[in-house]
Amino acid sequence: MRTKPGLLQTQAFRIVLVYVVLFAVSVTALLFFTYWNTRRTLDGQADRIIEAEITGLSEEYQHFALPGLVETVRARTPHAGQALYLLVDNLHHYVAGNLDSWPQITAVPGEMIEFDYERPINGRQEARRARGRVILVPGNYYLLVAQDVHDRYLTERMFTTTLPWTVLLILVLGAAGGGLMSRNMLRRLDTINRTSGEIIAGDLTRRVPLTGSGDEFDALAENLNRMLDRIERLMKGMREVTDSVAHDLRTPLNRLRNRLEEAAARLNASGAQKSEMLAGEIERAIAETDQLIATFNALLLIAETDAGTTRAAMSPLDLGELAADVAELYEPLAEEKQISLAVLPGPAAGVEGNRSLIAQALANLVDNAIKYTPAGGQVRIRTAVTEAGVDLSVADTGPGIPESDRPRVTERFVRLEASRNSPGTGLGLSLVAAVAHYHNAALVLEDNVSSGVPAGLKAVLHFPKTAMRAVPGAPLKSAAE
Ligand SMILES: Nc1ncnc2c1ncn2[C@@H]1O[C@H](COP(=O)(O)OP(=O)(O)OP(=O)(O)O)[C@@H](O)[C@H]1O
Numbered sequence: 001m002r003t004k005p006g007l008l009q010t011q012a013f014r015i016v017l018v019y020v021v022l023f024a025v026s027v028t029a030l031l032f033f034t035y036w037n038t039r040r041t042l043d044g045q046a047d048r049i050i051e052a053e054i055t056g057l058s059e060e061y062q063h064f065a066l067p068g069l070v071e072t073v074r075a076r077t078p079h080a081g082q083a084l085y086l087l088v089d090n091l092h093h094y095v096a097g098n099l100d101s102w103p104q105i106t107a108v109p110g111e112m113i114e115f116d117y118e119r120p121i122n123g124r125q126e127a128r129r130a131r132g133r134v135i136l137v138p139g140n141y142y143l144l145v146a147q148d149v150h151d152r153y154l155t156e157r158m159f160t161t162t163l164p165w166t167v168l169l170i171l172v173l174g175a176a177g178g179g180l181m182s183r184n185m186l187r188r189l190d191t192i193n194r195t196s197g198e199i200i201a202g203d204l205t206r207r208v209p210l211t212g213s214g215d216e217f218d219a220l221a222e223n224l225n226r227m228l229d230r231i232e233r234l235m236k237g238m239r240e241v242t243d244s245v246a247h248d249l250r251t252p253l254n255r256l257r258n259r260l261e262e263a264a265a266r267l268n269a270s271g272a273q274k275s276e277m278l279a280g281e282i283e284r285a286i287a288e289t290d291q292l293i294a295t296f297n298a299l300l301l302i303a304e305t306d307a308g309t310t311r312a313a314m315s316p317l318d319l320g321e322l323a324a325d326v327a328e329l330y331e332p333l334a335e336e337k338q339i340s341l342a343v344l345p346g347p348a349a350g351v352e353g354n355r356s357l358i359a360q361a362l363a364n365l366v367d368n369a370i371k372y373t374p375a376g377g378q379v380r381i382r383t384a385v386t387e388a389g390v391d392l393s394v395a396d397t398g399p400g401i402p403e404s405d406r407p408r409v410t411e412r413f414v415r416l417e418a419s420r421n422s423p424g425t426g427l428g429l430s431l432v433a434a435v436a437h438y439h440n441a442a443l444v445l446e447d448n449v450s451s452g453v454p455a456g457l458k459a460v461l462h463f464p465k466t467a468m469r470a471v472p473g474a475p476l477k478s479a480a481e
C-alpha cells in the first residue's frame with residue numbers, strides 16, 4: 001500500500017494555498033486601486049481650491065500691487081479654515097499669513113509640493129501635512145498658498161501600516177482554514193481508501209460509510225457502494241452457478257456415464273438384439289445430454305440475466321399479445337393433459353422489456369401451471385393495469401405452493417417434495433425471478449383464490465409504472481367506438 005502523504009504534500013492543500021495567495025494578491029490590488037483613486041480625488045480637490053485662491057490673490061496683486069496682496073492675505077487669515085498662506089521676502093522673513101515660518105521645502109515655482117508644518121492645536125504645537133504651491137511675487141517676494149491635508153495623510157499612513165498586516169492575516173487565516181478544510185477532505189478520502197483496502201483484502205461486504213451531508217463525497221461513496229453491490233451480486237451469482245454445476249449436474253452426468261457403461265457392457269450381446277439395445281441406450285444417452293445442455297443453457301441465462309450482463313435489447317411490447325403467443329404454444333400440451341388454458345381479455349398492457357426473456361419467463365410459469373395442475377383443471381393468463389404498474393399473471397387450479405416454501409422455490413434447483421415425480425430441474429422459477437429482476441419487476445407467488453377458497457397458485461409479474469409504455473402498433477380507438 002502507498003504511504004500517506006503529509007498535509008503539505010497533498011493536492012487539496014496545494015490548491016487551497018494557491019487560492020489563498022491569489023485572494024491575497026487580489027485584495028492587495030483592490031486596496032491599492034481604491035487608495036490611489038481616493039488620493040487622486042482628494043488631491044485634485046485640494047489642488048482646485050489652491051488654484052482658485054492663487055487666481056484670487058493674483059487678481060488682488062494686479063489691482064492693488066503688493067500692499068493690496070498683503071492686505072488680502074491678512075484679511076483671509078482669521079477665517080482661513082484649511083487654507084494656509086505665507087508671504088515672505090527674499091530672506092524668507094515673515095511678511096503676512098497664518099504660517100509662522102517658511103517650511104523646509106525646495107520649491108519649484110509653479111509645481112504642487114507637499115510639506116510638513118507646525119500649528120498650535122488645543123494649545124500644543126502639532127506637526128501637520130500640507131499641500132500647496134509657491135509663486136514668485138515681483139520684488140523678490142515669495143507667496144506660499146496651501147491646504148492642510150493632514151487627514152488624508154493620516155488615512156494614508158494608516159493604510160500603509162495596516163496593509164502588510166492585512167495581507168499577512170489573510171495568508172495566515174487562509175492557510176489555517178485551508179489546512180482545516182483539506183484535513184476534513186483528506187479524512188473522508190482516507191475512509192474511502194481504508195474501506196477499499198479492506199475490500200481488496202477480501203471482505204467484499206464492507207461499504208463506504210456516508211455522512212448524510214449529501215455532498216460530493218457522499219455521492220462518490222454511494223456510487224462506490226452501488227458498484228460494490230453489483231460486484232458482490234455478480235460474484236454471488238458466479239459462486240452459485242459453480243456450486244450448482246458442481247452439485248446438481250453431478251447426478252445427471254453420473255447417470256449418463258452409467259448408461260454409457262451399460263451400453264459398453266451390452267457390446268458383448270449378440271446379433272440383432274445387440275444393435276437394438278445399443279440404439280436404445282444411445283438414444284437415452286442423447287436425451288440425457290440434451291437435458292444437460294438445456295440445464296446448462298438455463299443456468300447461463302439465469303446467471304447472465306440476474307447479473308444484468310446480458311445485452312438483451314429492450315423495446316416497447318404488448319404483454320397481451322405476448323401472452324396469446326405463449327398460450328398458443330402451450331395449447332397442445334394443455335389439451336393433452338385435459339387442462340383448459342386461456343388468456344383472459346384485459347386492457348392494453350405495454351411495457352419496455354426484452355421480448356424473448358419475458359416470453360421465456362411466461363412460458364416457464366405456464367409450463368409449471370400445466371405440469372402441476374391435475375387433469376380437468378384450469379390455467380388462466382391475464383394482464384392488468386393497476387395504480388402501481390402492469391401485472392402479468394398465470395393462475396392455476398393445482399395444489400399451489402405452501403406459503404413457507406414460496407421464498408425458496410425461486411432458488412436454483414429447488415423442487416418441492418410434492419413434485420419429485422414430475423420431470424424438471426428446478427430452474428424454471430429461478431429464471432422467472434431473474435427476468436423479473438432484470439426488468440425491475442417483482443415475481444409474487446400467491447394463492448389463486450376462487451370464490452373465497454384458495455384453489456391453486458397465482459404467479460404474478462409486477463412491472464413498475466416506470467416500465468409502462470404505449471402498446472406498439474395498437475390501432476387508435478376512435479371516439480365513436
Ligand atoms: N404452478 C405450480 N403449482 C404447484 N407447485 C409449483 C408450481 N410452480 C412451481 N411449483 C413448485 O416449485 C418448484 C420449482 O419450480 P420450477 O419451475 O423452478 O422448477 P420445476 O418446474 O420443478 O423444473 P423446471 O421448471 O426447471 O423444469 C417445482 O418443483 C414445484 O414444486
Ligand SMILES: [Mg+2]
Nearest residue numbers: 364368428429
Ligand atoms: Mg418449472
